[in-house]
Amino acid sequence: MQSPRISRRTFLKMAGLGTFSLLFSGSIRKVLGVPKPKRYRLGEIGGKDLQLTREVRGVCGYCSVGCGIIFYRAGDKVIHLEGDPDNPLNEGKLCSKGEASLELFGQHNPRRLRTPLIRVNPKPPAEELKKVKTQDELRAILDKYKPIWRPATWDEAFRYIAERMREILDEVGWDPRKEDGYYHLGKKFPLWIEAGAKLTNEEAYIIKKIATMLGSYNIDHDARRCHSTTVAGLAGTVGFGAQTQSFIDTQFISTYLIFGGNPAENHPVSMRHTLKGKERGTLKLVVVDPRYNRTASQADVFAFFRPGSDLAFLLYILHYAFWERNPPVDQLDTFKEFVTRFNVDLEEIKEFKEITKDYTAEEVSRITGIPVDKLRKIAELYVENSGVTTNFKRFGSIQWAMGQTQHHVGTQITRLSTLVQLTLGNMGFPGGGLNPYRGHSNVQGTTDMCILSHILPGYIKQPSNPLQIRVYQDWKNQGFPDAWHWEIPDWAGSSFGPNERGKVNSTKVLWSWWFQNWRRFELTWGIFVGTDPESDPKNGTVISDFPFGKGYTENTWWQGVLFDDVLKAAIIMAENIAVSDGDAITTYIALASLKLLVVVDLWEAETATFADVLLPGAFQYEKYGSITNSNRWVQWQDRVVPPAGDAKPDLWIMLKLWDYFKSYGIVRLPSQIYGKREEKVSIKNPNTGEMVELYERKIEPFMDYATGRFADPDYAYADPELIYKEIDLAVDLYNGMYDWVDGKILAKRRKPLLRTESDIDGILDREFLMYKDWAWTWPKNVRILYDLWTLSKTLGRTFQFTFTPGEYSVGDTLNGKTVSITGETGEIRDAKSGKWRPAFIPGHNFVVGKMYKRLWSGMTDLLTGAVTAKDLLWYGKVVGKFVIFSGESHTVTTYEDLGIKCPLCESFYYDEDVINVGKANYKKPYFKGTKDYKGKKIKYVGFYDWKKVRDKFSEEFRSLAKSLGIREAVKSMKEKYGEWYAYPNPSNSGEILAWDMRYPIHYEPVESPDFELATKYPAMAWRRAENYRFLEPPKGFEHLKDTVTMIPEDMSPPEGAEVVVVTTNRMTEHFHTGQLTRNVPLLAELVPEPFAEIPKPLADKLGIKPGDIVEVGNKRNVIYVRAMVTHRVPKLSVNGKEVYVINLPWHWGWAGAHSTYAVVNTITDVYMDVVTTMQETKAFLAYVRKAPIEKYDYRAKEENLPGIRP
Amino acid sequence: MGEMAIAFNVDNCIFCRACQVACHVWNNTRPQVTEFSPTLTNPPDLLPNVWMVMEAKEVVEGDEFHWLFLKRQCMHCSEAPCAKACPVNAIEIHPEGAVVIREDKCTGCRFCIEACPYDVPKYDESSEKVYKCTFCIDRIQNGLEPACVAACPTDALVFGDYDELVNRYRSQGFEVYGDSVNDYVGRTHYIYVTRKFKGKLTDPKYFGERLKKDPRKASVQVGTNVVEPVGWGLIGLTLLAAAGHFIYWRAKRIEEKSESEGEKGGE
Structure with a gap:
């Protein structure tokens, strides 16, 4: 199954051999009298002297595949890079973007920012921007108010920001003193923080920590706009919102349905693995897309479909499985067995099956534009190669990205993909699963660290009211129990699960998981969440350093500025929302309305046009830190060189900001204002109610990472390895990524070898190329999510593990038992023995990552307690006290006495009980009561x-x-x-x-090309208040109402134009808002100018020739781009009507090289997903017509191009 | 290392263009400031600073639609008409199959351009020399794969022993272009293989514009460094160059000797 791998070292040895034989053959030629051709030094032609270089390893900073790169540094210059041949994700290969990354370094790129800048001229006024209806009008205003900067020192810039923030806070009277306690309301904080998915895990964690400690949930990032609907759809259905397979594992898929993604263009190196399966003849590639894209060029079956008809297509696959197939899949034993393993309620399946009945091939063909016979062919191919129809020997898998997510019903689409996989038994096996490929290099990590307005790091609930804090304090007093040992007080009501000790359901298990994580944050952040006094949770004063509620999202924040008058300042790091926000002109109005805008970026990007302060940041290669790729591998990036000039890594900037905020009185923690300096940590004797004090914890907000362990001054002040360790302790999801026994950062693990069969998960590692000793994966180094059965079902084997009596910190269900393992368990360092042991027993069910038992319930604090966060993190010092109750008496003992080798490893264990709690949700009502x-x-x-x-x-x-x-x-x-x-x-x-909305049904996009469909399957958007504001906008924003054009008849296009369905896309050569690629001449060579892909028949009809300028517009804006006339976008027959689809890549804006004011997102919309507020940028209406060349304002502006020849 | 080939497997290419960028990065050639390309192929032709270009082409035949990707660069012909045309022996044919212009020897006469049936070598006005793909001679001589091959994520580019590669592809049912093209170019060390487009490699509607059935330049009759059309003056030049070469070769030998010793020391 696997081919022998050439390690890098062997590769270099072979190089030596080659040289020898070459010299030999050369000498023969000499004897024969033929002039000997020149012998070249390595790198001679390009003038690279590679003999003197130092290798630095890193992770590619563009997409999320996580390709390894080796950089070659000579002195402080980076002169070359190659793919890392050891890294199993890319095996030495890179795509055009990865190859071109060399030009991102300041030494090669004159456009990189090098010094802090403060604006000296006025910003574009909001009132003027409100009137913009065309690209020309936008250009006129932005040209008039082009920023003028003066260079500043960092100190000056930080003071400037802190002074203004202080003024704003005082103006709004920011104070935690409330009638019923001391806490902040997270949605009321006047500062809006956006921190991009290009940050490292450590930076993402710190920025969310800072925001939370400021009292704010007004923080969000790109993930909201890219995969928020994936996370909601998946997590709400099967537990985790992530890719279940790895890129390598895609080669084992039988039918790979690429539906809503375009990996050949957006994750090119992932195709390396996928095509291996195709090459072997075991994989069929099916691409269903509005465009014949580069992935389609590899497809065995391809179908065009109409953007926005995703739900109907997926519903047909299930219609085929339930109603056309004989026997229907729900009558197969394998089906029953599979859904039982996910604890699915069979009644739910019945109701859902009923829904799919109406989505016949004929009806779905009318909606999607896919011919009936092709629909049937795809459904048959997919269903007949699925787990339940092949007795779990072959699996189908679904890949997607923004194609499924960016709709106002994106959550419904990703949920439906999940239901397809649940129904067909395609999940939790190598070769089968759900593959939402992430966009940014670390968007998985920044999402896991929750730079999000609604959850704490690790997907942990944010409290919403004082009662929850009271119940939490009571839980602490019970000795930090797991769900099985927790007794919920009667006064808590019913919303936390069954009150009785020993009785659990999924609600109770989740709450205890959240509480354990809250406790981890308390210990590592040095904050307090609870009541004073601690012993009276019911009546004491509630003090919560966690703010309450949920903040604005990246798609609603502008309403917080313009409609609600809450947000008055913003810090935007590593994002360029002026190009990436849907309905971007509205964004410009909001940006222009802020009293203070701070932008941290690599370049003077479009968003900086509206900034007061522009700070120079660093790129991933200029940082130390961990990066989580799309399939959850946490890899380490080493700094290749520091950023040029005075630019700094974002981590340094964040921590400095915190210091300045603190000294300017901006940090107003409820515990400090109340005067709570110490927490009495006590455990109640369950038999007597007596409180036994364990220790006193000092409450001291912890943000001190200046360990001085790094030579670079910026990292001496901001130690990323210390933060990495903190994440391991604070964020359950990432717990295990630091090896506390050997003191190792497992993200740095680079062993490209497979395990032996006797190792934990060794059989799976060997059979399915998991590379479990390369880097680390959450949860607990599990590579395939939900893998409970592969060993037993697919391979017909099991693996035995014996929990030697008394050796491990596990409960009675495991202690002394030999367990039979049937799936992937992952591994964990055992607290007692300090040895590795399997984590999830007998395999990884979908709930076990979030739910576990704790052996030390009722005996000690989490991690056995920490007197201060600094003690814990800097010195690994724990309190280590245990209380053992026996009847009315108790004894206090220490971890040493109990023979515990690694208290920081904690005593979590997972057994079959855990698997039996919780269920996958076929049914998930989003509205109740x-x-x-x-x-x-x-x-x-x-x-x-x-x-x-x-x-x-x-x-x-x-x-x-x-x-x-x-x-x-x-x-x-x-x-x-x-x-x-x-x-x-x-x-x-x-x-x-x-x-x-308990099950997905088809909803038309808000802007639908057909009246009949738009009224038969009306859009759901208007359920959400933020969307309804487009129909009834507040005073002063009446113009928004006119931008809603729901059907072509609303459009009133100009003469010579055709109304079309528009979709937007990325392409291989460019990245997102284009700053990382338009400013890279190597990539700009490949695709320099903005364009629209226009179907050939439409071009013929409108007299458009290749390279002509076209006007694409609607009531939001009108833009001008080049015409790419092609057969790769379709003319479809939708409900008997001709519908043309055009595609707009959205990588261009007015800043940097290869610029234009034709920002595609000024014509897209921001109708939001009913669940997550995702914008609907993948399907909307516009008109298109030919335009005169004078309208086109593209400029190349290329100067100082690198390269020595010619 | 014997005679080598780079195979471009048409079927595996996803047009990510890593090869085109890798070529620039390795050879340190200046990226070109280009304009909009209606086909995505960019720049539209090879240039003195762009030694390879990925070409994309849409083909409609009846109900069938294909989006074709083809790599274009020097073919590295065994009979290398360019080398034969070069009056100063600036184009060397290496035993691995690489046909390489010696930048230090090129006089910019452009005879090679005239001789090349694939329109590959390009003249640079500023340096007054001709440039083209080198088969990454400074990598393969040092035991590394060519930069484009090393980059290619889908193994659409494969570097290996010539006969072994040709035989392997043939035995797997691939059609191969390159191993015996015609008397003018001989065999090319860039070979093109496909199973998906069998019979269409030399079809002008598909790849045939580039993968010519009978590549030749009829108007140019250059033999092995024929001096007739050039005149006697050049003979002098050639002799001079030969003398120069001898001196260079001597110097080089000494250098090589010390280099291989150095390698030993390094091991």
Whole structure:
């Protein structure tokens, strides 16, 4: 199954051999009298002297594959790079972007920022920007207010920022003193922080820590706009929001459905592994996409489909499986066995099956534009090569990226993909799964560290009210128990799960998981969350250094500025939202309205146009830190060279900002204002209620990383390895990535070898090329998520492990037992023995990462306690006290006495009980319960009830839309029934039934090309208040209402134009907002200018020739780009109507090289996902027509190009 | 190392263009400031500073649509008409198959450009020399794969022993272009292989514009350094160059000797 690997060392030896034989053959030629051709030094032609270089290893900073790069440094100059041949992810290979990364370094790139800058001229005024309707008008304003900067020192810049922040805080009266306790409301903090997915894990963790300690949840990042719907859809259905397979594992897939992604262009090196399967003839590649893209060029089956019809396509696959196939999949024993393993309720499947019935091939063909026979062919190929139809020998897998996510129902689409995989048994095996490929090099990591407005690092709930803090304090007093040992007090009510000790359900297990993580944050951050006094959780004063609630998101923040008047300042690090925000002109208005905008970037990018302060940051290669790739491998980046000039890594900037904020009185922690300096950590004797004090913990906010261990001064002040260790202790998801026994950073592990069969997960490692000793993967070094059965089902084997009695810190269910392992367990350092042991027993079910038992429940604090965070982190010092109760008495002992070798390893264990808790959610209602409206009761209902009124709802909507127009029809119905997607119950006049969205059904995009479809499957957007504001905008923003063009008839296109469906895309040669590629001449050579892909028949119809300028516009803006006339975008037949699709790559903006004011996102929309607020940028309407060349404002501006010849 | 080949497997290419960038990075050639390309191929032709270009082409035939990707660079012909045309022996044919212009010897006469049936060598006005792909001679002589091959993520480019590669692809049912093209170019050390587009490699509708069935330049009749059309003046030059070469060769030998000794020391 595997080929022998040439290690780098062997490779170099071979190099020596080659040289020898060459000399030999050369001498023969000499004897023969032929002039001997020249012998060259390595690198001679390019003038590179590679003899004197030092190798530095790193991870590619563009996409999320995680390719290893070796940089060759001569002195302080980086002169060459090659792919790292040892790294199993790329095996020495790189794509065009990775190869070109050399030009990102300041030495090669004159455009990199080198010094802090403060603006001296006025910013573009919001009132002027509000009037912009065309690219020309935008250019006129931005040219007029082009920033003028003066260079500043870092100290000056930090003072400037802190002074203004202090003023703003005082203006809003920022204070944690509330009537019912001491806490902040996280959505009220006036500073908006955006911190990009290019940051390292350590930086991401620190920025979220800083925001939280400032009292703010107004922090978010790119992940909101790229995969927030993936995380919500997946986590809400099967537990984790991540890719379940690895890139390497894609070669074992039988049918790979590329639906909503384009890996050949956006993750080129991932195709290396996928194509291995194709080459072996075991993998069929199926691409369904609005474009015939580079991935499609490799497809066995390809189908064009209409952007925004994703749900219908996926529903048809299940229609085929449930209704066309004989026997239907739900009658297969393998199906029953599989869903049982996920603890799925069979009633749910019945209801869901009913939904798929209506999505026949004919109906879905009308919606998607895919011909009926092709639909059937794809569904058959996919279903017949799935786990449940092949007795778990072959698997289908679904790959996606923004194609599925960027819709106002993105969560429904990714959830449906998950349901397809659940139904077909395609998850939790090598070769099968869910593969949402991430975009940025570390967007998985920055998401895991939760630079997000709604969760704490590791996907931990943020508290929302004082009651939760009281229950938490009570939980602490019970000795930090797991769910099985926790007794929820009666006064807590029912929302935490069953009260009784020993009785658990998934709610209770989750709460105890959240509480354990809250405790980890308390210990490592030096903060306090609880009551004073600690012994009276029910009546004591609530003090919470965690703010309450959820903040604005990256798609709603502008409403926080413009509509709600909450956000008055912003710090934007490593993001360029002026190019990447949907409906970007609205973003410009919001940016221009801020009192203070600080931008930290590598370049003077588009967003800096609106900034007051511009700070020079560093790129990934100029940093130390860990990076998590898309398949969750945490790898280490070493600094290749420091950034040029006075630029600094973001970590340094963040920690400096914290210092300045602190000295300017901006940090106002509730515990400090209350005067809580110490926490009494006690455990209640369950038999007597007596509180036994364990130790006193000092409350001292911890942000001191100046260990001086690094030679570089910036990292001497901000030690990333210390933060790495803190993450291991603070964030359960990443626990295990530091080896506390050997003191090793496992992200630095670079062993490109497979394990032996007797090692933990050794059989799987060998059979499926997992490379478990390369880097580290969450959770607990598990490479394939949810792998419970591969050993037993696919390979027909098991692995035995014996928990020698008393040796391991595990409970009775494991202690002394020999367990039979059937899947991938991952590994964990045992607290007692300090040895490695399997983590998840008997394999990795989908819940076990989040749910576990704790042997030390009721005996000691987490990590056995820490007097101060600094003691814990700097010196590894724990309290180490245990209390052992026996009846009314107790004894206090220490970890040494108990023979515990590694208290920091904690005593978590996972057994079969854990697997039996929690279930996958076929059904997940996003709206629950009832509410009153004008004397009637709105009741959120499931499909059986909704079906009774569904057709009446859409009939009334259609008839209203015919007379009033579609926009007014939405308003009218919402007004009438108090909710969108609601209709009176015919059998109960006092009741209005509203669809609770428990299963995915098809919804048209907000901007649909067909009236009939738009009214038969109305968009769901209007359920969400932020979207409804487009229909009823606040005063002063009436223009937003006109931008909503729901069907072509709303468009009023100019003469000679055609209304089309538009989709947006990235391409191989460029990256996101283009700053990292337009400023790289090697990549700009390949694709210099902005363009639209236009179907050949449409071009012929409109008289557009290749290279012509085209105008693409709607009521949001009008832009001008080149025409790429091609057969690779389609003319479709949708509901019997001709529909053209055009594609716009969105990499261009007005700043840097290869610039234009034609920012694609000024014509996209920001209708938000009902669950996560994801914007709908993948399907909207615009018109297109030919335009005169004068309208085109592209400039190349290339200067100082590197290269010595010619 | 014997006679080598680089195989471009048409079927595996995903047009990521890592090769084109890697070529620039290794050889330190200046990136070109280009314009919009309606096909994505960019720059549209080889240049003195762009030694390889990935070409993309859309083909519609009935209901079938293909998006074709083809790598274009020097073919490294065994009969290397360019080398034969070079009056100053500046183009060397290496035993591995590489056909390399010696930058130090090139006089910019451009006869090679006239002789090349694949339109590969390009003249640079500023340095008054001709440039093209070197088969990464300074990598392969030192035991490394050519830069484009080393970069290629999907193994669409493979470097290996000539006969072994040709035989392997043939036995796996691939059509191979290059191992015996015609008398004018001989065999090319860049070979092109496909299973997906069998029979279409030399079809002008597909790849044939580049992978010519019978590549030759009929108008140019250059033999082995024929001096007739050039005149006697050049004979002098050639002799001079030969003398120069001898001196160079001597110097080089000494250098090589010490270098191989150095290598031993390094081991």
